[in-house]
Amino acid sequence: MDFKRLRYALAVADEGNFVRAAERVSISQPALSRAVQALEEELGFLLFDRGNRNVAVTVAGAAFFNHARRLLFDVRNMEHDLDMLRNGDSGRVAFGIGPLHSGALLPRMLRQVRAEQPGIIMSVSINNSNYLLDHLRAEDMEFFMSDVRLIEAAEDLIITHECRQYGGIYCRPGHPLLARPDITPPELLPYGMAAPTIPDVLMVQMNKLFRLPPGRDLPVVLSCDSVHTLVDVVAECDLLLISSHAALAEAAELGRLVQVPVALPPLWADIATIRLRGRTLSPGAQRVLQTARAVLSQLAGTEMPRQ
Amino acid sequence: MDFKRLRYALAVADEGNFVRAAERVSISQPALSRAVQALEEELGFLLFDRGNRNVAVTVAGAAFFNHARRLLFDVRNMEHDLDMLRNGDSGRVAFGIGPLHSGALLPRMLRQVRAEQPGIIMSVSINNSNYLLDHLRAEDMEFFMSDVRLIEAAEDLIITHECRQYGGIYCRPGHPLLARPDITPPELLPYGMAAPTIPDVLMVQMNKLFRLPPGRDLPVVLSCDSVHTLVDVVAECDLLLISSHAALAEAAELGRLVQVPVALPPLWADIATIRLRGRTLSPGAQRVLQTARAVLSQLAGTEMPRQ
């Protein structure tokens, strides 16, 4: 039972003529004749009654062609789906992202994937790096993006550093802080901080930057993974916002927020892609990843210069 | 895209191991490896991530195997159906039969086909020979059975004479006729005749046998294609029944009817199978025909000896 023979026999059934059928399937007419004979032999009954000026499908042949037609239809469908799959235009792509980047990167990324690969079904997990790692290893997702500092290198992981996103402290225009000269980190603390969810590991580093005594944490009084919400709140009160420049580019441009000129070492996030070693990314995932990189380089382009 | 390759790749997916998969599909392991490689090349993406102690299906591969499994399932289904079709165990068989034989032959035939080929869908036309011929030529049926005397030989027909069924005149036991010695045909006429539908051509011949003057027909006062009905009627009144011996064997055995010992030349029907020249009978039809012949020879065996 061979696809080719089915196609050949169907061509004869459709054309009612070996010569035309042969040119339709692009082989010589004798070859077609033999192929059909071989198929008939294999089946055990005749498909055609050969007249002198015409070829007629037998009763058994008609029953056979009903099956064959449906089968070839399914095969064509499958081939189309596989084309889509090969090009990353269809299929299901599961990936993850840390909450820190779910604000600036993720929405742009999703929009662009939706535009470029509308056939792709995406399944996104926004969660902490431990959760993401577990589910990556369980092969619930193909890759995830997270701050590289949260991920411990391991044999079974491929960690690709994608880019460094700098960030800073923002406040509303007209904030009392802005009137002071030479602002130092401790001066910020009384106003309270707003920020996306900050993992413990990073919080420790932040505490050092702000020269806090051990055991005391940065006073993050508002923690929320929705950057829009944070901007809305901070624009209307004296809270200070810790965030990447990229996430706030739009708000800064609109004049809703300004960067606080404080003497701090640079703040940054090192965004990385983490996937399993030895596991092939699906074509869809490969293109999603390309899109992610494109969005990241766009964001780098819009990055506000550190003051 | 080749069935074999699909089967091979699926075996690897199922076994998670090239060696076991190779013996499952009965080829050498290197051959299997190459076949899978070729398939992957053709598809444009990897199906498996080859580890050192295991083989894992890729994400794209999983999507592919969903398609492939369904397709191979359909193929197996189709092959099973084709087996049935080849053996005449499934399919639709359309055939026809003249009303004269629909009484004795047809029910036995249908019962036997139902028993032997339960998968066959039968479509039976009981009708006159002109109707049957038209619909045979229109390929609405594969063959029909009829009295050969009603069918005019033609180039496009294959007429196979199957057997000759003799018949006679029957009446109820105790019928007044039976009391007379040396019954002659004209003596029968006053009682009136019952018979299955008799075609005009045969009626002319019957008229001659009964020595009727031209223009006068045999007085068939009850014409009905249900032999059971005819028997029921004739058993309770003085009508005479013209029929094949075979159709009345049962009634005669039960003592419901007896043959009238009249000096008539033998009455008979020449049953023939008529089909189109150059058209192949489906396997189902071939077996139905075999069954018909078997039934006919059974009937010949039960044939009542002419008195």
Place this chain on the structure above:
DNA sequence: ACCATTTACGTGGGACGTAAACATT
């Protein structure tokens, strides 16, 4: 004699098996 299908014959590519190489534990 023409039209269409089938047979005859020679060729090339592909699928196979055996054996060896390679990779990892």
Place this chain on the structure above:
DNA sequence: AATGTTTACGTCCCACGTAAATGGT
């Protein structure tokens, strides 16, 4: 060393094309 996959190489078969034969109008 053991296990498992890939590469190398030689063989055979099958599908193909060209050309000739067959068969029916």
